[in-house]
Amino acid sequence: MTTKPKPDGKAKFHPLLERQLRRTRDERGDICLDELINLVDAAYRESDANVTRSRHATKLMSDEMSELNRALEAEAEETFRAIISGIDEGVILATPDLCVEFANTAAEHILGYQSDQMTGKNLREYLPSLETHSGEQNLNAKHNSGSHLDLLLTLSPVSRSATPHVICILKDMTERCRHEHELEATGHRLRAVLDNVSHGVIMVDEAGDITAWNSRVCEVLHLPDDFIRHNPKLEDAINHGVAPQLPDGPARAELIAYWKERLVSTEVQSFEQHTSEGRTLDVRIEPLPAGGFVASFADISSRMEVESQLRAAKEAAEAASNMKSEFLANMSHELRTPLNAVIGFSEAIEQQIVGEVPEVYRGYAADIQTSGHHLLSLINDLLDLSKIEAGKFELDEEQINLGNIINVSLRLIDPTAQAKNVTVEKTAAYLPPVWVDERAMRQVFLNVLSNAVKFTEPGGRVHINSHLDESGDITISVTDTGIGMAAEDIPRALQPFEQVSSSLTRGHAGTGLGLPMVASLIQLHDGDVTVESQLGEGTTVHIKLPASRSMPGYVQVSVQADYSV
């Protein structure tokens, strides 16, 4: 058989057939048909085997792929649940018609139901006011326990495992809402407090921006009501509130610089800020931990005015009082001088030094002399008191034994007491030597004792007692059983020229200068005089000398010794 070449002579058969033809051609170029048929048959069989193998492989491959796909899906599902289980926000997975499929731990916790309990139920059973639009929504719900929940919820559609789902993300805002309400209420209260204080208050941050202020501050700084709202800068508030009339220049720059320095200061400061309108503002600045400060302003212009008037009045009064004292001190000398003549000549007449005088005149002269002495002692007291008040009394201090002075005073008062039938007693502790003016001290005790005898009825008692306490203070107390005085009169008894209740003292000669003099002299010694008294019961005068008057080194011994002199 001879093969016909292909019509166009160029195109060839399939390469395999070409090769088969070539193989079956004999030396003359003829094709052996049997051989060719065998080759073609073998080729078909091989082709079938190939196809079978390919199909087998393809099937296995597709099985493998499906298995892989399923494994991947399962893994993805597992990963997905693991992720949403672990996150802090509540996540509920549901079908598009809101049938719950899964809830994570946080969602279980927020709503109080187990995931298993919720599965298969409609999400609206738990979130009745749920809306199906996607995006954020705030809604109220109830916890399993019945308590109220504020929730922030996001509903978003997702495609998982080729089926559509919705993911509901829950945030429990209950606590936060409560906090916000509390904060708001606190804020309102604080605002109310701030707006009702008499001070203007501003809070300034580190950069000099006013972050908070009360309505009062605009009144205090004479600013329009909404000035700070439109100019929330410390610089503006100071420029317009403190220095509206000040021309731009170094003074204004210095003022602003001063205030800006306050921004970085860490100490509380109080100062007075004078405004260019002539007002005075009391300013207090409290630094804030984060920088900046809180400043409070109060207009104290009117108070300053009153204060300065008061000061002037006080100074005038003091000047007048000094003038009086000086006048008295001078006058006392003038008063005493003529008395020398009165006393001296009356004594001369009474003692008939220049010749005998009738008995009647001698009596008159004795009366003149007694009155003269009384007047002299009166003038002397007045002189001393004036000196003390005028600040001209100078202490002549030396070391003395106080016990001796008390004893001398007792001896001097004794005749008077005996004549009046008043018993005078002494109980005294050992007292350390003291550093005092001896004459002043003698006058003190004499005055107190004579007062006590004077105001005590016959048969009464006067008691002098001394005491040294552990701190070294010395107290000498003189107690009488005299007429006493009412509690409200005690302060007056210590004031010069104030003798208590004239009806009671009428029978008692005196100037009313004794006790005030005692108080003044003791005060000059840094001591203190106090009076205890009850009307009709008697009076106790406590004379206290401070430990600083005691000679050092003796006090301890004296306190421990505690024996009577």
Place this chain on the structure above:
Amino acid sequence: MNGPLRPGSIAAVGFYGDSIRLAHGNAGGWEEFGPQRRITRASQNVLYELDGKPALDLYKKYLGDDAKDLPSSGLLFPLKICRSHRDETAEDHDAVRTILGISEEEQSLTFAGDIPEGENAQLMMGNLENLISGAGDAAVGATPGWTCASDESVALLVSCIGRKLLLGQRTAEELEAVADRINGIPTIGFYSYGELSPHVASGICELHNQTMTITLLGEA
């Protein structure tokens, strides 16, 4: 030189001169199928696991009835090694590995070349017709731009012993497929246990299995 053949020795022939011309081509005619699988356990030329599963099980599954004839039936299912070398593309390093033996005990397969652990591998499949036309592709890869006269050129054909085993009676056809495409250049050659050849495109030389490798020598 000129001595008897000795084991452990290599004979090398060098050509030089201004007129010498060389070209090469290499192809197998195999087709990969299925997913790439990671070589999770291998040592030198022994493969144990692909994607963490025994590699032998996978081969048996794909061989089906032919599995009982392993390892010889494995010849039709070589393995493609897809190396990922830094910035070079994976194709630059692709190589085919043919099965030499199996071990039921170790569940392993032994290949005629290294199996790099950590790289990817892909199953391959072939049929006789594709192998034959693949040999022709090797010739097509070598001849473009070959200007030497046919009677001043020679083609060195090195084919894999595995191809010879598979093709059997049709072994001569792959030589015919080459001859059809090299314009009468005389051919010499032999069957080997592995072919060394650069990739046509990248020029990176690799050890190949199951390929027809052609080297053209000529004088201009």
